[in-house]
Amino acid sequence: MRLNTMETKEVAGAEDIVIVGAGIAGLATALGLHKKGVRSLVLESSPELRASGFAFGTWKNAFRALDALGIGDRIRKEHMQAQARDLLLQALEEELPRGTIRYSSKIVSVAEEDGNVKALQLADGSILRAKLKVAQKEQKEKTHVQVLIGCDGINSVVAKWLGLAKPSYSGRSAARGFAHYPDGHGFGPNILQFNGHGFRSGMMPCNERDVYWFFTFSPSEKDNGVDESAARMKQFVVSNLRGLKVPSEVLAAVEKSQMSDVLLAPLRFRPPLSLVTASISRGCVCVAGDALHPMTPDLAQGGCAALEDGVILARCLGETTIINGGIESKRVEAGLREYARIRRWRSFDLIATAYVVGLVQQSDNAFVSFLRDRVLSGALARRLLRLADYDCGTL
Structure with missing residues (x-):
């Protein structure tokens, strides 16, 4: 992809890890990395913290992730079974260092230059580049983006760059x-x-x-x-x-x-079979949250899974050593591959189960309705509880 440099400007700064999207997955990942002593920059397209959706069901797996991030007790005190997303996002944001989130920064494309060198083009014409030296005196210092994490939702620009299958209409x-x-x-x-x-x-x-x-x-x-x-x-x-x-x-x-x-x-979802061989990570780029596993809401697990992603991704990245102020790409790539290995089948399981549960519960077919009401209701409930018993571990 070619960028029209005549109409763009470079962005100053120096960040090793850039997270696209200040939703649940993005902020959970940033907070997890912060707890591991790793800085990150979160780019959010809206001018302020903005929730998507209406409510967030805090199942057991979600609280395990929140406990790992250090805010589980706060959420327990403030909320009942359903969690307003903006309040959860505020709790995550308040634990981050000031300046971690850069608002009004919408990513419109990811470019590849000279093999592994990447550039992020923003809607305002700004460009975040990776590993480039200043070529002209009038240019400002360029941001060194070595790790890119797409947490930019169901229409993820980063997921598109990775080649993940487009979400399908259910x-x-x-x-x-x-x-x-x-x-x-x-x-x-x-x-x-x-x-x-x-x-x-x-x-x-x-x-x-x-x-x-x-x-x-x-x-x-x-x-x-x-x-x-x-x-x-x-x-x-x-x-x-x-x-x-x-x-x-x-x-x-x-x-x-x-x-x-x-x-x-x-209601849209990513075809679960497409994740079997999909590139969840490539080089120093990966995706999390709805950018990875958009699913129908029939399990109320989308936000919970995003929290799981954040903890596991922060752990896998945090275990890669920052050497002399920089990140060793091979160690990062290995960490992201491990994250992809852990999340691939979990994502497949959640998406497929949510889709089937939704179809069965909503069906007006007489035979399916009979099976649902007389045979499957208990099995579906047990399946849901098993999925909610997932333990993402600690940081």
């Missing part, structure tokens, strides 16, 4: 929303879930005043237009939930949601 979409109860909702710390008839829906409290709800379905021609406004989306969800005869408090939560708190999005 054939399902999800509406999500928040209901706010100023005087408290009175619900216990329980998750309500309703499956079948072509839908999958659930509701769970996030704290004493906020309730998160979701509704997944397979769009058809008769559903055209439901995404034109939040009001139509709410009406669509409520009418279908009434058909399922769900409890009135579930309907009330949807109806109570503000227009700005309702979101509809297609």
